[in-house]
Amino acid sequence: MNNSVFTQVEILVLMMIVGVVLRKLKIITDEVNKGLSCILVNVTMPFLIINSFNFSFSKSMLQKGTMIFLYSLAIHIFLIFLSKISYFKFSQDKKKVMKFATIFSNCGFIGYPIIAGLYGKVGVFYTSIYTIPFNIFLWSYGTLLFTDKNDESILKKVFLTPPMVAMFIGLIMFFFSLKLPNAFIKTAESIGNMTTPLSMFVIGAMLADVKFKEIFSGINVYYVNVIKLLIAPLAVFLILNTLGVQKTVLDICVILTAMPSGTIVGVFAENYGADKKIASKCAFLSTILSVFTIPLIFMLL
Numbered sequence: 001m002n003n004s005v006f007t008q009v010e011i012l013v014l015m016m017i018v019g020v021v022l023r024k025l026k027i028i029t030d031e032v033n034k035g036l037s038c039i040l041v042n043v044t045m046p047f048l049i050i051n052s053f054n055f056s057f058s059k060s061m062l063q064k065g066t067m068i069f070l071y072s073l074a075i076h077i078f079l080i081f082l083s084k085i086s087y088f089k090f091s092q093d094k095k096k097v098m099k100f101a102t103i104f105s106n107c108g109f110i111g112y113p114i115i116a117g118l119y120g121k122v123g124v125f126y127t128s129i130y131t132i133p134f135n136i137f138l139w140s141y142g143t144l145l146f147t148d149k150n151d152e153s154i155l156k157k158v159f160l161t162p163p164m165v166a167m168f169i170g171l172i173m174f175f176f177s178l179k180l181p182n183a184f185i186k187t188a189e190s191i192g193n194m195t196t197p198l199s200m201f202v203i204g205a206m207l208a209d210v211k212f213k214e215i216f217s218g219i220n221v222y223y224v225n226v227i228k229l230l231i232a233p234l235a236v237f238l239i240l241n242t243l244g245v246q247k248t249v250l251d252i253c254v255i256l257t258a259m260p261s262g263t264i265v266g267v268f269a270e271n272y273g274a275d276k277k278i279a280s281k282c283a284f285l286s287t288i289l290s291v292f293t294i295p296l297i298f299m300l301l
Contacts, residue, residue, distance in 0.1 A: 019204020046166035048192030146272035
């Protein structure tokens with residue numbers, strides 16, 4: 001468990017460092033970073049989402065999968081509520097980033113390998129189910145956090161974004177057990193796999209503009225991480241345990257909640273002109289601190 005977590009964190013950090021170097025060498029300029037963010041949101045992420053639905057499952061797993069889906073839905077609603085009461089005193093610019101960092105975890109790049117190591121292919125299936133509400137909230141509520149809520153047409157715009165369209169395609173594939181041509185799936189997999197390194201380059205480029213001392217300074221970022229990495233998974237554990245949820249389902253939900261903040265927070269901050277410094281600091285510190293917090297949560301389970 002510990003080795004799996006540490007290995008994934010090492011990979012993320014090294015990718016971030018590449019982004020820092022590219023920025024320092026002026027290979028990644030402001031325009032390039034903006035372009036990479038657009039490619040992430042509009043191209044690589046949609047392909048990653050479609051590819052995530054390309055898995056087989058047995059009918060015997062459907063009941064637990066349904067429960068995982070419902071609990072994931074409830075967990076994300078709970079995290080939205082938790083973020084609202086936790087950051088109401090902060091400025092609007094910081095608040096939107098802190099909320100996003102609390103609600104949306106890195107349950108993909110770090111979550112999948114850890115769950116796969118613990119539960120095998122069955123765990124991967126359940127994680128895929130868990131990420132359905134995650135993606136729906138990410139590209140709907142997550143987008144709303146960074147946009148003008150007074151815009152009456154915003155919901156229509158959100159549900160017509162490439163990630164949400166990909167989400168609907170994936171749901172159709174999931175419910176009707178549709179299999180796309182192998183060439184398309186391989187293409188989707190290859191393009192989707194670009195999401196993690198590109199997002200790390202974007203975060204690294206943002207970090208390059210922040211003085212090293214500033215990365216570890218400021219109580220705000222540590223406050224976010226205490227809530228994200230400790231309070232949120234502990235609260236989910238207590239609630240699900242009180243409800244008598246089946247252990248495998250409970251463990252997977254809690255472990256995925258305990259994942260560090262999604263690095264895509266930096267991409268959203270870049271795209272929508274939010275506080276990029278606190279976004280990159282949240283993504284970086286959350287990933288580092290999770291090396292210690294995830295094993296602690298696992299010990300509790």
